[in-house]
Amino acid sequence: MNKNVIEILTLLMQIFIDKIDLLSLKKDITESLEEQGYEREDINKAFEFMYKDPFNVSDKDFYTDQKESGYNRVFSKIEKMYFDDEVKTIIYQLNKLGILDTEELEIIIDQMLSMAFFNNLTLESIWELIDDVVDDDYQLYIISESIDFFNGNAIKFQMVN
Structure with a gap:
């Protein structure tokens, strides 16, 4: 060079x-x-x-659960750069629940990346984003109760709104 x-x-x-x-x-x-x-x-x-993307992939780059959701995807270089372990864990857990379809999950991930790019990605903003994308109240309840980071936010959020 x-x-x-x-x-x-x-x-x-x-x-x-x-x-x-x-x-x-x-x-x-x-x-x-x-x-x-x-x-x-x-x-x-x-x-x-x-x-240039040499496509180096490690086990931690995947969020897959073939038994539950059947969805298999690798974090892109940009996603790895902007998502910390906490955010990746939320994505892993959302996928593992198997209640969101691929399109919903990808919309959430894309918008999370946009927020992270401008340093606006917080647990609260992730929850609000999920609430915007997911229409089914029961799914929101399952997500909020199943993912520790949200600590039952579905009920709290519905009480505020």
């Missing part, structure tokens, strides 16, 4: 750390870097390096 690619990677990492979506701004970033004298080939190499 040449010096220019390393310099570009440093700049891209700074933008990434500042919580700016590199891919959505790739064209603007590329133009700006070209104006600074960097070659397009080096810029492309840096972007490729940033988003």
Whole structure:
């Protein structure tokens, strides 16, 4: 890897750390870097390096329960970066309950990731998100009673609303 690619990677990492979506701004970033004298080939190499996914998977990356839900999925690199163990445990447990369909679970995970990206992901916000996605009060009750992090929030939440 040449010096220019390393310099570009440093700049891209700074933008990434500042919580700016590199891919959505790739064209603007590329133009700006070209104006600074960097070659397009080096810029492309840096972007490729940033988003190259060697697909390293460990046992902790899966949340699967073939016997109960039949749903098997791997946390993406971005999810692993933004979800702490507590959040991953909630996702594992939601999946293991087997009461949410794949679409509901994916909506919850996508919105959790958006919230985590902006540092707005809390247990309360996760519960509110689940409450927004899941329409069935009995399912909400089961989730709140089965996942220790929520400590019976379904009943508390319904009393407030």
